Amino acid sequence: MPKGFAPDTTSPTPEIATVEALSADQLKVNTIELENFRLKLPIGFFFNGRRLQQFSLKPLTGEIELFIRRKMKARLDLHVKFAQLFSQTVETIGDCSVPELARELSCSPEQLFQRMWFADALSILLNMRLAKQEGEKIFLSGQCPQCQRMTKDDEYTYHDLSQLEVNVPQRLSAPAIAYTLDCPFNILEQGEDDEAHMARCFHLRPLKLFEAQKLFSTGDASPGLTSLLLMYQLVCHLPGIAEYADLKGGIMNDDLYVRMGERDRRQLIHLSEKLLQWGPNLRISMECDNLMCGYKWEQAIPWGSLETFLLGLDSPA
Numbered sequence: 001m002p003k004g005f006a007p008d009t010t011s012p013t014p015e016i017a018t019v020e021a022l023s024a025d026q027l028k029v030n031t032i033e034l035e036n037f038r039l040k041l042p043i044g045f046f047f048n049g050r051r052l053q054q055f056s057l058k059p060l061t062g063e064i065e066l067f068i069r070r071k072m073k074a075r076l077d078l079h080v081k082f083a084q085l086f087s088q089t090v091e092t093i094g095d096c097s098v099p100e101l102a103r104e105l106s107c108s109p110e111q112l113f114q115r116m117w118f119a120d121a122l123s124i125l126l127n128m129r130l131a132k133q134e135g136e137k138i139f140l141s142g143q144c145p146q147c148q149r150m151t152k153d154d155e156y157t158y159h160d161l162s163q164l165e166v167n168v169p170q171r172l173s174a175p176a177i178a179y180t181l182d183c184p185f186n187i188l189e190q191g192e193d194d195e196a197h198m199a200r201c202f203h204l205r206p207l208k209l210f211e212a213q214k215l216f217s218t219g220d221a222s223p224g225l226t227s228l229l230l231m232y233q234l235v236c237h238l239p240g241i242a243e244y245a246d247l248k249g250g251i252m253n254d255d256l257y258v259r260m261g262e263r264d265r266r267q268l269i270h271l272s273e274k275l276l277q278w279g280p281n282l283r284i285s286m287e288c289d290n291l292m293c294g295y296k297w298e299q300a301i302p303w304g305s306l307e308t309f310l311l312g313l314d315s316p317a
């Protein structure tokens with residue numbers, strides 16, 4: 001078994017292994033510059049007891065370029081677009097070719113990518129951009145929050161994408177984190193002393209690609225409500241109460257939430273937000289070019305327009 005892989009436990013699909021979970025107290029996340037984390041997935045595919053993180057990309061051929069120009073403008077959902085794109089451009093994951101890995105997991109290559117972690121998908125996208133000639137150069141523009149002046153990169157003041165930071169969780173043998181409740185509670189409305197229905201621990205897993213768009217486009221939801229809905233999405237298992245899942249196939253819902261203690265509610269939401277930070281931080285430090293101001297802020301990387309981002313039409317006008 002290659003060095004650095006987890007011991008042999010079974011996690012048959014990119015879905016969650018339901019028993020293996022690292023305790024939230026033992027969670028360690030390293031922050032690594034993208035330059036030193038090239039062609040690696042921050043979370044990875046968990047398959048046959050291994051965590052597959054290394055991947056390779058096909059060269060950016062004219063065919064792939066045309067595919068990006070013609071197909072990536074379509075008004076498709078983000079996960080569909082990414083899955084189509086990665087099916088064309090990712091060559092291997094771990095030591096398997098993409099079709100091999102998909103076959104092993106009984107799905108198509110597109111399904112394989114649709115179900116992948118959002119953090120991993122963003123990493124593939126960034127690596128595709130970095131693989132291009134001078135792909136690390138990016139020209140940003142943004143309005144200074146202090147003096148409102150527009151600051152725009154030019155050929156001297158471009159930013160370097162390879163300096164983005166990536167948060168990489170360590171020691172995972174499955175993509176799941178266990179949170180032990182301070183105040184265990186009964187999941188049924190009646191039966192206070194019923195041991196078989198006592199919730200003592202929840203498992204949470206990272207956000208999947210196909211869930212991301214839905215979560216971030218919840219219109220007028222406040223940040224607090226979005227965090228709550230994120231937590232509902234990420235809670236993936238209630239150990240010891242195997243049969244429990246609500247009608248929508250999820251675990252967490254309003255009925256359970258209202259039975260939890262205040263500290264547990266807060267901690268679960270906090271842990272979900274920490275899980276959402278795994279993967280690349282898509283913000284880069286920008287400095288106001290008004291010398292009297294010089295304010296620094298974190299500017300978002302404009303990756304949403306895939307054609308421009310990947311093929312680099314973002315040179316200074």
Ligand SMILES: [Zn+2]
Binds near residue numbers: 145146147149288293
């Ligand atoms: Zn300013």
